Amino acid sequence: MTPKPLVQDPIAEARRHWEEHGWSDAATGMAAVTAVMRTSQILLTRVESVLKPFGLSFSRFELLALLSFTATGALPMAKAGARLQVHPTSVTNAVDRLEQAGLAARRPHPSDGRTVLVEITPTGRELVPRAASALNQEVFSRPGFGQEDLTALTEILTRFRRQAGDFDESAGEGQTAVP
Numbered sequence: 001m002t003p004k005p006l007v008q009d010p011i012a013e014a015r016r017h018w019e020e021h022g023w024s025d026a027a028t029g030m031a032a033v034t035a036v037m038r039t040s041q042i043l044l045t046r047v048e049s050v051l052k053p054f055g056l057s058f059s060r061f062e063l064l065a066l067l068s069f070t071a072t073g074a075l076p077m078a079k080a081g082a083r084l085q086v087h088p089t090s091v092t093n094a095v096d097r098l099e100q101a102g103l104a105a106r107r108p109h110p111s112d113g114r115t116v117l118v119e120i121t122p123t124g125r126e127l128v129p130r131a132a133s134a135l136n137q138e139v140f141s142r143p144g145f146g147q148e149d150l151t152a153l154t155e156i157l158t159r160f161r162r163q164a165g166d167f168d169e170s171a172g173e174g175q176t177a178v179p
Contacts, residue, residue, distance in 0.1 A: 011035050043143065050138045054131045055101055059086070061131055063094045064103060067120035068128040074119035076109065085166070091118075103127060 011034050018027040047058050056064070062084055067073055075083070081091040095118050098104035103124035109115035120128075145153060161167065 011038065043139070046139050047135065050134050051131060054127060054134070056127075056131060057094075057097075059084075059090065060094050060098055060103075061128075061135075063091070063118070064098065064120060064124050064128050065132065067104065067118065068125055072119075073125065074107070074117045076115045077106075077118050078115070080118055098124065 011031050014034065015027045015031040018024070018030050023030075044058060051058060051061055054061075063080060066080060066083060067075060077091050077095065078088065081088050084091070095104055095106060098118075099106065103121055105119050105121055107117050107119055109117050143150070162169070
């Protein structure tokens with residue numbers, strides 16, 4: 001059930017209050033950050049509702065998709081976490097849930113006894129394209145922004161992420177540096 005839209009934009013109202021309280025120099029930034037965070041919540045809700053019938057959360061889908069894109073279907077858990085930019089505990093929790101569902105499995109690294117690999121199972125490999133197709137159809141092909149806005153938004157957010165140190169293209173021909 002979709003909640004009834006508010007009659008007033010609460011972020012615009014918060015910005016007005018910010019300005020009234022003498023924080024005008026920060027009001028625009030507060031409004032932008034809050035709008036990005038609220039937009040993230042809306043989009044994540046859409047994504048999660050599409051993935052729910054597949055028994056996946058977005059974080060588990062991302063991990064499965066990452067594994068499906070590798071040549072062997074496996075990665076060290078630490079490398080998977082680095083590529084997904086999540087805390088090791090988050091990877092562990094996602095792998096636990098994927099293992100319970102029969103979609104991924106842990107196995108020892110063949111040449112490094114300290115490293116644990118996470119590997120996609122045949123069931124997981126079969127699920128990824130079906131879940132991706134649903135996401136593409138229901139969310140990614142029509143995210144609620146026009147094409148020009150999508151291009152501009154991606155450029156703005158990429159620039160922000162680069163400046164925030166999220167990735168460093170100079171580390172290796174357009175690839176993220178992964179320790």
